[in-house]
Amino acid sequence: MTAPDPSLEAAETAFRDVLAESPARAAVLLVDIHPADAVEWLRDTEDRDRSMVFGALSPTCQASILEHADEALTQELIAPLDARLLTQVLEELPSDEAADVLIEADDRVANDVLERLSPATAESLRTLLSFDPESAGGIMATDLVTTQPGERIGDVVKSVRKGAEDIEPDVGVFVLDQQRRPIGYLSDRALLTHTIHSPVEEVMCEPFVVAVDEDQEGVAQLMAKYGLQSVAVVDDAGALLGVISAEDAAAILEEEVDEDIALLVGVGADQQQTRLPVLVRVRQRLPLMGLTVMAGLASAKILALALALGHGSGDGGGVQQAILRYLPLIVGLAGNVGIQSSTIFVRGFATGEVDEDREWPVFFTEWGVGTIIGALCGVATWLVAGFIEASTPGLGAAVGFAVFAAVAWAAMLGGIVPIACRSLGIDPAVVAGPFLIALSDVSGSAIYIFVAREIAMR
Secondary structure (H helix, E strand, O other), rough: OOOOEEEEEHHHHHHHHHHHHHHHHHHEEEEEEOOOHHHHHOOOOOHHHHHHHHHHHHHHHHHHHHHHHOOHHHHHHHHHOOOHHHHHHHHHOOOHHHHHOOOOOOHHHHHHHHHHHHHHHHHHHHHHHHOOOOHHHHHHHHOOOOOOOOOOOHHHHHHHHOOOOOOOOOOOOEEEEEOOOEEEEEEEHHHHOOOOOHHHHHOOOOEEEOOOOEHHHHHHHHHHOOOOOOOEEEOOOOOOOEEHHHHHHHHHHHHHHEEEHHOOOOOOOOOOOOOOHHHHHHHHHHHHHHHHHHHHHHHHHHHHHHHHHHHOOOHOOOHHHHHOOOHHHHHHHHHHHHHHHHHHHHHHHHHHHOHHHHHHHHHHHHHHHHHHHHHHHHHHHHHHHHHHOOOOOOOOHHHHHHHHHHHHHHHHHHHHHHHHHOOOOOHHHHHHHHHHHHHHHHHHHHHHHHHHHHHHHO
C-alpha cells in the first residue's frame, strides 16, 4: 500500500482550517488539488459548507469534480445551481459526462439548461438521455472525430488536433461510408506511426460495432476480452451514433462487480456504503435477515417434528432440545451478518474508501448496524419462538436474547477480522471469508447455546 502523501495531508489540514473561517477561501485551495482528492474532501465536509465551497469554484473546476463524483454527491452538489450556472458547467464536460450530470438535475432546471445550450449540444444530450442508462446508448459519447475513405492520415491528424479539447480522448477515429456506417478504424497509434501521406484505406482496420440497445455490461466485457480501445455504437440502420471508450468500459465492469457482490450478500448496491447513515444500512440489509429468520424458524419446526417422531414424549420436549432446534437459525443469521460487515471492509480496503484513519469509525458504525439488526431479529424470534414453545415458559425470551448476543458478536467479528488481516499484512479478501464463516459459526453457536441455556434453565 502506498504511504500517505504528507504534502496532501498538509493541504487537507490547511483546507479544513480555512474552511472554518471562510468557505470561499477554502475553495481556492481546491484549484490545485486533483479532482479525485477534492471529491473525498468534500464528502467529509458538512452539507452547508460543501455547497458553499463548490459554489465558489469556477465552472471548469466544478466540472472536473463532477467527473469524479458518484451519483449521490453529484445530485447534492448541483442542487443549488440555477440553469445559467449549470449550463456553464455542462459546457466544460464531454457529452456522456454532461448527460450523467444533467439526469441528476431537477426536471425544470434540466429543461432550462437544454434551452440555453447550443442547438447541436442540446440535441446531442437529448439523444443520450433518451436511451436506457444501462445500455450502450446510455453510456456512449457523441464527441468524436470521423473521416471518410479517400482522406490521408495527415488530414485526419489535423481534424483530431482541431477538436482535441471537445472530443472524447483515446478513442481513435472511425472511417464512415456515405451512410455514416463504420467501415474502418484508426487507432491513435496508427495515426502516429504512419506517414501523413498514407491513405486512410491502407491504414484502417476492421471496426468493432455494437447496437445502441446492447446491455452496457456485455459491451464492457467485449472490450475487456479483446482489449479494445473503443467501440462504435450504431443504430438499427448501422449508422454511427457514438463511441464507448476503454476507460468507460473499465468503470462499468468495476461498478457491475461491486453491485453484484453487494447484492449477493444483501448490503445494497449503493457505493460508499460506509458513508451512508446507520439506519439506511439497516433498512437495506434487513430483507435478507428476515428471510434468514423465516428459514431458521422453519428449520426449527422441522427439527421439532423429527424429535417428536423419534422420541415420543420423552426427552425430546426438554429445554435443551428445544434450544437446539433453533441452532440453524443462529448459524445462518450470524453468518450472514458477519459476511455483510466483512464484505463492506474488504471492498472499502480495495477501493480506498476505508483508509487506516477510518478503520475504527467505520468499525463502530458497522457494529452498530449489526447490533440493531440483531436486536430486531432477536425480538422477532422471541415473539415467534415464544408462541411455538408456549409449553416452555421463558424459552422464547431466552432464544431471542441469545440470537441478539450471537448476531452482535458476529457483526463485531465481521469488522475485527478484516482489520486484523490488513494490520498483519494478509489479504483480507483471501482470509476474511472462510475464516470468518468458520469463526462466526463456532463462536456464535457457542454463545447462543450458553446464553439460551443460562436464561432458560433459571
